[in-house]
Amino acid sequence: MLQRGFTGIISDVERGISEISLSDPYSFKKRTFLEAVKIIYEGALNFVLRYSRLAETLARNEMDEDWRDELLKIAEICENLSKRPPQTFREALQLVWFTHLILHVESNGHSVSLGRMDQYLYPYFKKDLEEGKMAYEEALELIKCFLIKMNTLNKVRPWSETKYKSGYPLFTTITLGGQTSDGEDSTNELTYLILEALAEVKLPQPTVILRVHSKTPDELLIYAARVLIRHGGGLPAFFSDEAVIPALMNIGIPLNEARDYAIAGCSEAVIPGKSLSFTGGDCYFNLLKILEITLNNGCNPRNGVCLCKATKDLDELRSIEEFIEEFRKQLSYYAKFIVPLTSITSAVDAELNPTPFASSLIDYRINIGADISEGGGPNSKYSNTIIQGHGIANVANALYAIDELVFRRRLITLKDLRTVLLNNWEGQQGEKLRRLVLHLPKYGNDIDEVDRYATIISKIFYDEIMNYKPFRGNIFGLSLQGLTANVPEGEVTGATPDGRLSGEPLADNASPHPGTDRNGITATLKSVAKIDHSLFINGNILNVKLHPSTLTDSFGNIDEKKISRFINLLKTFLIDLKGFQVQFNIISADVLREAQKDPAKYANLIVKVAGYSAYFVTLDKKLQGQIISRTEHVF
Amino acid sequence: MDRGLIFNIQRYSIHDGPGIRTLVFIKGCPLRCLWCCNPESQKSQPEIMYYKNLCTGCGKCVDACPTGASRIKNGNVILMRDLCITCGACVNVCPNNARRLIGFYVTVDEVLNEVLKDMKFYSRSGGGLTIGGGEPFSQPQFTRKLLREAREHSIHTAIETSLYASPTIIKDVMRFTDYLLADIKHIDPVKHKEFTGVSNELVLKNIRLIVKESLVNANNIVVRLPLIPNVNDDHENLIGIANFVKSLDSEVAVELLPYHELGKHKYEALGMEYPLYKKFKHIFTPSKEYIEKIAELLSSLGIKIVKT
Numbered sequence: 001m002l003q004r005g006f007t008g009i010i011s012d013v014e015r016g017i018s019e020i021s022l023s024d025p026y027s028f029k030k031r032t033f034l035e036a037v038k039i040i041y042e043g044a045l046n047f048v049l050r051y052s053r054l055a056e057t058l059a060r061n062e063m064d065e066d067w068r069d070e071l072l073k074i075a076e077i078c079e080n081l082s083k084r085p086p087q088t089f090r091e092a093l094q095l096v097w098f099t100h101l102i103l104h105v106e107s108n109g110h111s112v113s114l115g116r117m118d119q120y121l122y123p124y125f126k127k128d129l130e131e132g133k134m135a136y137e138e139a140l141e142l143i144k145c146f147l148i149k150m151n152t153l154n155k156v157r158p159w160s161e162t163k164y165k166s167g168y169p170l171f172t173t174i175t176l177g178g179q180t181s182d183g184e185d186s187t188n189e190l191t192y193l194i195l196e197a198l199a200e201v202k203l204p205q206p207t208v209i210l211r212v213h214s215k216t217p218d219e220l221l222i223y224a225a226r227v228l229i230r231h232g233g234g235l236p237a238f239f240s241d242e243a244v245i246p247a248l249m250n251i252g253i254p255l256n257e258a259r260d261y262a263i264a265g266c267s268e269a270v271i272p273g274k275s276l277s278f279t280g281g282d283c284y285f286n287l288l289k290i291l292e293i294t295l296n297n298g299c300n301p302r303n304g305v306c307l308c309k310a311t312k313d314l315d316e317l318r319s320i321e322e323f324i325e326e327f328r329k330q331l332s333y334y335a336k337f338i339v340p341l342t343s344i345t346s347a348v349d350a351e352l353n354p355t356p357f358a359s360s361l362i363d364y365r366i367n368i369g370a371d372i373s374e375g376g377g378p379n380s381k382y383s384n385t386i387i388q389g390h391g392i393a394n395v396a397n398a399l400y401a402i403d404e405l406v407f408r409r410r411l412i413t414l415k416d417l418r419t420v421l422l423n424n425w426e427g428q429q430g431e432k433l434r435r436l437v438l439h440l441p442k443y444g445n446d447i448d449e450v451d452r453y454a455t456i457i458s459k460i461f462y463d464e465i466m467n468y469k470p471f472r473g474n475i476f477g478l479s480l481q482g483l484t485a486n487v488p489e490g491e492v493t494g495a496t497p498d499g500r501l502s503g504e505p506l507a508d509n510a511s512p513h514p515g516t517d518r519n520g521i522t523a524t525l526k527s528v529a530k531i532d533h534s535l536f537i538n539g540n541i542l543n544v545k546l547h548p549s550t551l552t553d554s555f556g557n558i559d560e561k562k563i564s565r566f567i568n569l570l571k572t573f574l575i576d577l578k579g580f581q582v583q584f585n586i587i588s589a590d591v592l593r594e595a596q597k598d599p600a601k602y603a604n605l606i607v608k609v610a611g612y613s614a615y616f617v618t619l620d621k622k623l624q625g626q627i628i629s630r631t632e633h634v635f
Numbered sequence: 636m637d638r639g640l641i642f643n644i645q646r647y648s649i650h651d652g653p654g655i656r657t658l659v660f661i662k663g664c665p666l667r668c669l670w671c672c673n674p675e676s677q678k679s680q681p682e683i684m685y686y687k688n689l690c691t692g693c694g695k696c697v698d699a700c701p702t703g704a705s706r707i708k709n710g711n712v713i714l715m716r717d718l719c720i721t722c723g724a725c726v727n728v729c730p731n732n733a734r735r736l737i738g739f740y741v742t743v744d745e746v747l748n749e750v751l752k753d754m755k756f757y758s759r760s761g762g763g764l765t766i767g768g769g770e771p772f773s774q775p776q777f778t779r780k781l782l783r784e785a786r787e788h789s790i791h792t793a794i795e796t797s798l799y800a801s802p803t804i805i806k807d808v809m810r811f812t813d814y815l816l817a818d819i820k821h822i823d824p825v826k827h828k829e830f831t832g833v834s835n836e837l838v839l840k841n842i843r844l845i846v847k848e849s850l851v852n853a854n855n856i857v858v859r860l861p862l863i864p865n866v867n868d869d870h871e872n873l874i875g876i877a878n879f880v881k882s883l884d885s886e887v888a889v890e891l892l893p894y895h896e897l898g899k900h901k902y903e904a905l906g907m908e909y910p911l912y913k914k915f916k917h918i919f920t921p922s923k924e925y926i927e928k929i930a931e932l933l934s935s936l937g938i939k940i941v942k943t
Contacts, residue, residue: 435730446752520646522655522753550649554895555923561942565649568760572655576755599689603732618686618735 001099001361002092002120005085006048009360010041016366030369036356037366044102044357045082052078089124089134093142096121097149099361100172106357109155111171111265114206115272118176118190125190136193143197150206170205175262177220178211178241183259185215195223199230209263209581212574213241221567226558228584229551237583240574243533244269247580250534251475252381266481267539267581268386273363276372276383276472283338284482286489287457288391288496288506290334291398294327295418301494308333314414320403323414328460335464342385343471349373375472384477385470386538389461390489392480392531393507396443396453397498397516404440405433405497421495424502437499444512446523451530454510462535479538480510480531509541510580515603521546521569529577540580548586596624639777642675642738642769644749647756652793652814654762657750661768661778662738666797667832668820669911670863672898676769681721681738684904685714689733696725696734716906743780751788763791763813772800775808782811798841799833805841809850816890817842818859821867822875830867839879846883853886857941862929863894865917873929877936890941891930893921 004012017034020027052075059071077091086092096114103112128134153170176194180186198208210224224236241259248258248269257271264270293299297314299306308330317323350373359365359372368377375383405411412420412433420427425434441447443454458480465476482489490505498513500506507513510528517524521544528542551566553559573579595602599617640662648658663679671677675684690712696705697712704718705725723736750764757763764785771778771794782792793814798805809815819838821827827835842858845851858880862868880887902909911918930940 431730435728522646522756526752562649565655565760565762568655568762569647569756572756572759576759617689617732 013038037360040357048078048082089128092124107355109170113173113264115262116175144201147201151203171265172206173263174208176210179259181256181259195227199227208236210236225563234585239581243578243580246534247537267541274382282386285389287389288394289493290330294330332464339468346471380473384475387476388479390482391506393443393513394498399453400450401437401497424495442516444517444524444527445519446526451527455530458531477537480540482509511543525573529579533580542582545585639774651765654760655756656762656765658765661771663773664770675737684735686733686904689731695728699724699728765793767795775804779808786811798838814855815851816857853884856887857890859890861892877938888939888941
């Protein structure tokens with residue numbers, strides 16, 4: 001888009017129309033598509049011109065000289081963009097905004113991502129600086145304005161979907177850093193500038209992520225860590241080239257292209273301009289529910305429906321391996337539904353919601369004359385249909401508990417365990433058992449005996465899903481991310497062997513169940529790294545809660561020594577252990593106050609107390625109060 | 636000795652030596668510093684911590700206690716420590732986690748297996764193993780063996796100690812130590828005894844020995860000063876310590892450990908009184924400016940200050 005501009009693409013489209021041959025059986029389809037694109041772009045030109053005229057009108061009546069000059073500049077830029085591709089940084093940024101806006105007008109979003117902004121805007125940035133047309137400060141100001149503009153977009157969803165995506169997210173993601181296609185580090189001044197803008201603007205959107213690889217300069221990571229503290233809302237998130245690139249190559253994308261990846265939405269790895277990870281019409285698997293169904297002979301205890309009756313009675317299962325085999329059979333039964341479910345939504349989407357404008361931006365679609373909703377095309381190896389798996393932490397914990405209590409210690413049979421769970425752990429025996437279970441080792445503590453179940457189940461999930469092919473072609477792409485599905489999905493899942501009460505939320509994404517990771521952050525990272533992330537092209541997300549004192553001194557100032565260790569932590573997890581992604585939440589005082597009122601929910605909140613760390617809930621109220629007041633100094 | 640009594644293994648420790656480290660806390664200490672923030676580390680046996688603020692009075696611990704140490708008195712659950720055999724039964728049944736058993740026995744191998752888990756984090760950050768506590772030299776054979784095995788696995792080793800131990804033992808253990816963090820609580824032996832229960836002659840002798848015989852590289856030694864306002868922050872003490880450090884080697888650094896009260900609540904949970912308040916009024920937590928002033932004073936005397 002930047003290279004061709006609106007007018008350039010119109011001429012491509014016109015040429016495309018003129019080249020359609022009558023003997024082509026798809027000629028009518030291609031023509032319809034291309035003419036639709038042309039209409040949109042002509043509309044886009046008008047749209048841009050209307051801004052130009054409006055700015056001019058406002059300028060005519062403007063008293064303030066500076067603002068008038070600004071308005072005239074705006075008018076000029078918009079008029080230029082209606083005639084030709086952008087030539088300056090500001091024009092390029094403006095065109096990116098218009099494109100982004102029009103994409104949202106067309107399809108309502110979401111997950112329309114901005115790709116590698118620090119890379120594609122760099123030539124314009126560099127040229128303007130070299131020619132003396134723009135200073136750093138102006139570029140920073142423009143980027144900040146752009147980020148603020150991002151927050152003016154919103155989307156209204158039906159309540160059933162809103163529950164799964166709490167917080168009004170549009171999932172627009174900017175990807176920074178990473179490698180060139182030759183494998184060299186691609187950091188540039190814009191990388192820093194966009195991070196700086198993020199820190200200053202402190203808004204929740206867009207998501208900004210930093211790609212980390214073995215040659216990422218420490219200086220950049222330190223800067224990003226400081227931005228993380230300053231921003232205060234978990235941005236930037238960190239992704240690993242060492243995990244993502246193999247995952248892309250695993251689906252047949254050549255190395256030099258894989259190196260050019262960006263993240264779309266939450267954690268989907270895509271090749272800018274080529275990939276389509278279809279975020280609509282995908283399926284969510286409540287893996288813990290499947291475990292519950294397995295424990296109930298293939299029946300859903302909530303409504304008594306038995307779709308895939310178990311072949312073996314619970315009493316016949318002699319080992320955890322046999323139980324997992326029954327789990328796999330249940331998963332296998334439900335897995336095949338992804339085909340009709342996604343096919344229907346994909347087909348209807350193609351018929352009712354074609355997106356010619358979006359299609360025009362995918363670099364082969366104009367040539368083949370087909371909307372992206374139809375899938376296919378010579379480069380379809382870049383696209384996939386998302387399938388998510390939820391509750392991996394709970395499943396791992398549950399399987400370990402079953403193995404320990406039923407098969408090794410023989411404290412209870414599977415049938416009796418099922419009864420206890422159906423009664424939501426009630427009664428003296430149930431309570432005692434639950435307390436026992438809650439003290440068993442959990443995923444997130446770097447204990448191989450539990451973590452191995454996360455590895456095993458995630459692999460089973462992958463194997464089962466990969467048996468099928470989606471309507472849109474190529475493959476289903478897996479992810480253990482879960483948005484906020486863990487809450488509504490928990491509501492329909494009864495009590496489970498990991499100690500969960502009926503209706504309690506599942507763990508989020510690939511993170512440990514809240515309160516259960518008690519061996520410190522290195523242990524949590526190591527547990528998550530044991531999953532084979534190369535199987536999950538649409539990403540696995542790890543949410544880590546950090547107390548600000550992990551990065552600041554007792555007076556709230558950024559502590560350089562702590563930052564230095566923090567980036568080593570990051571590098572070890574992302575580069576050496578090949579974790580896919582990690583994001584950090586720096587806790588605010590409000591959360592700590594909540595923890596005072598409800599300690600059980602925040603059992604794993606650790607505060608660095610000076611020479612030692614402690615669980616916040618074991619501290620007396622006055623001390624908690626003192627720490628809360630300390631936290632307030634940080635931001 | 637292959638077995639040791641420890642009370643915690645803390646991964647991602649960032650205050651106890653360079654890089655990302657795993658800190659092993661030895662239980663047992665010959666000193667009784669008035670300001671100690673790890674009182675649960677002092678005794679050389681396991682003990683029960685009882686957090687009254689979390690107790691709901693359900694009485695499950697009373698039912699579970701084999702000796703009657705946990706009992707109801709005046710409607711409240713109390714713990715009679717002289718009857719307690721630290722079996723941990725109450726810990727297992729308490730639904731509110733109000734009881735904790737502090738201190739457990741481990742072999743060197745068990746500890747090492749845990750320490751090895753973060754190898755990749757150590758490699759990247761120049762980190763490793765730190766033994767602290769409590770006082771590592773209160774279990775010298777265990778400490779020595781753990782450090783030696785860590786070395787054999789190419790793990791960087793550090794020790795946090797009061798250095799209150801025999802020079803022979805010190806020499807033997809320092810052989811396996813890459814980095815030393817040693818406290819000087821007070822330069823005056825009488826005051827030192829008043830504040831910690833022991834004199835400082837042995838401590839100072841050991842520091843001199845270590846530097847003189849290069850048992851640890853001078854630039855891997857950090858002398859730590861617990862800074863307790865109105866107790867040991869007088870100029871005489873500070874200058875005395877500065878002179879002592881200067882007499883060692885210019886590479887030896889000093890780290891200030893400002894007083895804090897974040898361990899105070901643990902005393903009650905251990906059934907102990909907070910000793911500092913018994914002897915001193917006017918105790919306060921130092922401000923940033925206060926600490927900076929002291930750091931400046933020491934710097935001006937030519938001391939290398941570690942930035943915390």
